[in-house]
Amino acid sequence: MGSYEEGTFTVPTIDLSEYLRQPNSECAEDVIEQIRNACATSGFFQLVGHNVPGALQQEAFAAAKAFFSLSDADKHKLRGKPGRGYEVIGTQFLEPGKQADLKEGFFVGHEIAGLESSTLPFREPNVWPHEEQIPGSQFKEPLLKYHGALLQLSLIIMRVLATGMKGFDTTVFADFCHEPIASLRLLHYPPHPDSDDETLVGTGAHTDFGAITLLLQDDKSGLQVLNQASNKWFDVVPQKGAYVVNVGDMLDVWTGGAYKSTVHRVINKSGGDRYSIPFFLDGNPDCTIRPLAEETGPWKIKPFTVQEHMMSRYAASYT
Numbered sequence: 001m002g003s004y005e006e007g008t009f010t011v012p013t014i015d016l017s018e019y020l021r022q023p024n025s026e027c028a029e030d031v032i033e034q035i036r037n038a039c040a041t042s043g044f045f046q047l048v049g050h051n052v053p054g055a056l057q058q059e060a061f062a063a064a065k066a067f068f069s070l071s072d073a074d075k076h077k078l079r080g081k082p083g084r085g086y087e088v089i090g091t092q093f094l095e096p097g098k099q100a101d102l103k104e105g106f107f108v109g110h111e112i113a114g115l116e117s118s119t120l121p122f123r124e125p126n127v128w129p130h131e132e133q134i135p136g137s138q139f140k141e142p143l144l145k146y147h148g149a150l151l152q153l154s155l156i157i158m159r160v161l162a163t164g165m166k167g168f169d170t171t172v173f174a175d176f177c178h179e180p181i182a183s184l185r186l187l188h189y190p191p192h193p194d195s196d197d198e199t200l201v202g203t204g205a206h207t208d209f210g211a212i213t214l215l216l217q218d219d220k221s222g223l224q225v226l227n228q229a230s231n232k233w234f235d236v237v238p239q240k241g242a243y244v245v246n247v248g249d250m251l252d253v254w255t256g257g258a259y260k261s262t263v264h265r266v267i268n269k270s271g272g273d274r275y276s277i278p279f280f281l282d283g284n285p286d287c288t289i290r291p292l293a294e295e296t297g298p299w300k301i302k303p304f305t306v307q308e309h310m311m312s313r314y315a316a317s318y319t
């Protein structure tokens with residue numbers, strides 16, 4: 001699976017099952033190399049053989065649909081701190097020169113034992129609909145279970161990526177992965193109005209803030225990745241149950257560009273509603289990011305913490 005030529009821009013499909021079965025086998029080495037190459041070129045790949053049950057993915061989509069069909073008044077009451085609860089349509093501007101993103105969202109953050117009543121940014125308690133709005137058995141429970149499964153999968157991918165960084169220890173990202181900020185984001189894209197207006201976007205062109213994103217798409221196309229060399233958009237065609245995995249800015253800076261954070265956007269021209277569920281691994285708030293290769297040299301990039309980075313990126317893109 002996932003054939004590729006070194007250096008070319010593709011979004012390959014990579015099967016993780018051999019790595020999960022036997023991480024030290026030769027077949028697993030091939031998987032590590034495919035993932036390394038994808039992250040070093042387009043910065044994107046589709047992941048299958050990941051062991052997240054299809055039924056759990058479907059429960060997460062059902063939760064999203066139930067939530068977005070609540071009344072606007074109900075949804076507005078479920079707004080929370082940044083990275084928590086309802087995100088009103090038109091509040092995020094990701095691309096200068098375009099209209100606000102034509103999408104609404106709902107964030108579920110990482111619930112960490114002992115930090116239940118934290119007031120720190122990105123650590124605040126989650127916001128949940130009332131039982132009469134959507135029963136917990138159809139929302140909170142499956143979403144926390146899904147969050148747990150994706151957190152586990154994202155940490156496995158970080159280990160694969162650490163292994164792919166030749167010359168560095170496989171624990172190189174360990175501090176980042178300890179009690180990380182990690183958010184699930186339910187997204188709903190209403191159909192774009194029938195118009196040639198080029199300022200309309202579902203999600204404006206952007207790069208992701210964190211280390212890696214694991215995105216579950218429904219069957220509606222819309223996600224596009226920019227091939228910078230040709231300046232052309234590449235459609236990431238949905239594959240049922242697969243995760244679109246991509247590198248975010250923190251990992252790009254950290255690896256000195258060895259893993260690339262690539263510009264992408266969503267234009268929902270499907271004519272129908274599109275639902276997607278990205279999971280963002282953003283890292284431990286206290287972890288300092290600095291280019292690895294410069295560990296012994298003068299810094300070209302001023303080191304920053306995960307928390308500083310997240311706060312500035314949120315502030316820059318939300319109204």
Ligand SMILES: O=C(O)CCC(=O)C(=O)O
Nearest residue numbers: 187203208223266276278
């Ligand atoms: O909805 C999608 O397909 C992509 C969303 C995305 O790029 C993001 O939330 O960062």
Ligand SMILES: [Fe+2]
Nearest residue numbers: 206207208264
């Ligand atoms: Fe993104």
